[in-house]
Amino acid sequence: MRKIVGIWCLALGLLSCRKDPRPLPAEVSLVEPDPTSVLTGMYLVNEGNMNMNKASLDYLDLINGVYTRNFYNQVNPGITKGLGDVGNDIGIYGGKLYVVVNISNKVEVLDVKTGKRINQINLTNCRYISFANGKAYVSAYLGRVGDPTAANGIVAEIDTAKLSINRTVEVGRQPEEMAVVNNKLYVANSGGYSPPNYESTISVIDLNSFKEVKRIEVAINLHRLKADRYGDLYVTSRGDYYTIPSKLFVIDTQTEQVKKTFDLAASNLAIDDDKAYIYATAWNYIQGKNTINYYMIDVKDESLLATQFITDGTQKNIEVPYGIAVNPYTKEVYVTDAKDYVTPGKLHCYTPYGKLKWSVTTGDIPAHVVFVK
């Protein structure tokens, strides 16, 4: 049969034939090394556009400045269709790396050092991951598959030793990011599947009983939720994309009430020590384009800072900021650019003084970053 095809291809001259299938190779780029780095590296998940099955995992060796794209496929070529469709979150706990893959309905558990797959936990429409007390907590949009009355989402508790789901708890509709403070899990509910009837609350889960004990009223369509070291939660509301704007809220976990509201759009944030690093992308109908803002907040006294984390004007080269992380030792800031979502993105590293240090090409939609000690 192969011969026949060969003859055909020869006859048709310019036309070429199929090659033997082989795994997609990893690609390496070099960035500025940091031989004194305390952290050894960082993992980055590229979401990949929906239906394209292009979620990918990149690894940056911080000490030697070696950036490896498509690292997962190189280490795990035997996994059918690889990492999967829409990588949505990443986290490290103990010696294990967890990658939440949304459309592929799975949490991949990898060895932090080698990236080799240890296990896979299936969870329909899973979104974000948090850790506490030997457990991983994963939010998921769908509680019961195929039940029209099961609009509420869940949080699943995964035993990080056994790597299986222990318990689940029902929360609001389409739950997003979570954080653990004082043995309580705070979950941002979005309700994004039912506009204009968005959710407007944070679910409070007691981690002993694993029951929802309270809902904190905040604003519609919540998304990001990060805890600072003073027991406060920073929560973003996406608004309704039309008349209700995006905003940032601070919740006091002692009173479990909104403590402060910033009338500033917020798409994503990273908190390090006393500083929150924030960016906001908002669609401007009149100009017909996105307006992007970067700003910082002092989380100790919840005040807006006059300083910026990009000071050299290079933010104009970022089309769509999509991920942010701060190196807790060097205070360098990493910002990803998702560009048009269907071309390879960029990872930019900024010095603590806001100067662009280096940039590197990533996979499609670089989004979620975690550091390796």
Added chain:
Amino acid sequence: MVVKFVFGLALFVGLVLVPKVLLAQNTDSVNKVNQLKEVEILQYRLNKQHSSPVPQQLLTEHELKRINSLSVADAVRYFSGVQLKDYGGVGGLKTVNIRSMGTNHTSVFLDGIAIGNAQNGQVDLGKYTLDNLEEISLLSGQNPNLLQPAKAYASASSIFLKTKSPDFNTKKRQELNTDLKLGDFGLLNPNITYCQKLRERLWSSVSTSYIHANGRYKFRLTNGVYDTTAVRNNGDVERFRLQASLFGKGRDSSSWNVQAYSFLSDRGLPGAIVANKFDYSQRIWDRNFFLQGSYQKKLNKLELLLNGKASFDYMRFLDPEYVTDKGFLDNRFKEKEGYFSAAFKYAIDKQWQVSFSSDYLLQDLDANIYRFAYPTRHTFLNVINAAYTTDRFSIQGNLLSTSVIDKVEAYLSAGNKQVFSPTVMFSLQLFDEVPLRLRGFYKDIFRMPTFNDLYYTFIGNTLLRPEFTKQYDLGITYALAFKQSKVKYLDVQTDVYYNTVTDKIVAQPGANLFRWIMYNIGKVEIRGLETNVKIGISLVKDLELGLGINYTYQEAIDVTDKNQTHYGDQIPYIPHHSGSFLGRLDYKKWKLNYSFIYTGFRYNQKANILVNYMEPWYTHDAAIGYSFDVGKQSLGVNAEVNNLLNQYYDVIPNFPMPGRNYRLTLSYTL
């Protein structure tokens, strides 16, 4: 499968061949008539294609019956310059992209009247079966016909589907065409078309088609390390079509027809095969109804053509994997369309002709989605046309005016638009005695933003402008039919073209993944070459060979922004090389068919990098048919094998196509 096949064949032999022995008589004269008909069709096709100032590709009824095709989508793969977007299976969406300008730049006409879709501007060619079609033609630029609706001038390329119409010259009073297709994926597809002469100069016709398929087929995924075989799920489809028509001729030179069309479809929507998720449960229901009519009359030097249509389309999409506070996501869309066209042609003298067409189109969309705008669009098309024709030379020019008025019941409207679009085309026979013609055209046309582009909740952008294309084409044609020669005919068409697409409408990210916005930002430059060669050879007595080769080269590059890394890269899904080969062999009542379709490597996203690379694919199809006449009846059996070498491939990434599969067609004509 083999068992099924043998059983089918045995059944056929038992039912059909035995009575034949008893009834074999009077078949020679019928054969002669058929042969004459075939010569006429050949001559018609050669003339039409050869003298056309624009590239014109045709598949006639006889050819459609022979190529391994279930729907119009399968058939258009044999045309050059066409990229079929095929999501796989019987029910999967199948749309065409002609000369890389994008799906929305192709209009599809059924019996001269456009099939509309104001919502997304695309026509699913998989919905149209071939059983009652007389002809499919593809025209780049526009149809050079002078007497036609203004809508026929309003797109960058057109596909014309012509349904079977009764032959007023025949002595018969009725005609029956039936066939039954059986095949893999649980395919069951009976088709019946019946024509009845009601009285002198009045015929009626009824045509119906039913398709059932479970859509289950094996596909294989491998990267050389993993090797997984699975079965496609949720690809089931059930469809029913019923069409009734009246055809009349007046005592004067007038003719008219009216047809009523209904189409019901219920299908699963097979999703993307991604890691850890192979199974889906989304469903789509379609209901399409229309009533259309046409009237044509010749008054001395003036010819008149009137067309009208009223249609109603309903679509329901159910997603059990998307649970809202009111249950599963359950979207319903209702589109209403009204259309009227009047066209006039006037022959000033033997060389000069002028024409004028005026169309009005009303489109209205309702949907039960959040923040829906409930848009209504009024489109006025007016075109003036002048042509000069001699034996060796023809030139034609026209100017189309398009006025669009959008009204919405809620939120913002896109407002009104007015555009003028010119076209020029010519054909010149280079030498007196040699049937070699030079042809060319220039066409400037646009597509309106669709209702989805403008008004769809979250993604729609009412600031959108139309998306423009400019086409420049230069080609040669050579066609000759030989009477006393081994070579029966030779037909060559070769064109080179340069197209630009500006203000291309592209989805771009908004504030987050939930908020994509449509923008006018793309710019594409397309350089291409197309060639079609067809030859018929009479090998020995009764043994006829037909060969056809199509080849397309395309360079379609993204020239949107010099600062982007993918500037100058080939746009997604467009191969540099593609082509097809068709071979057919006729021996008495036997017909053998072989076809090969090739699509070269492509990229599935903007950047031409390894992760976006898609392997070439090529399929070999073969068919053998036997037909014979019993009195006035004609019987046939055709056995097909598709994708003979069982190649596993994707046209759209993660939407696997079927491997080797079989089909059997039994046909009966009276």
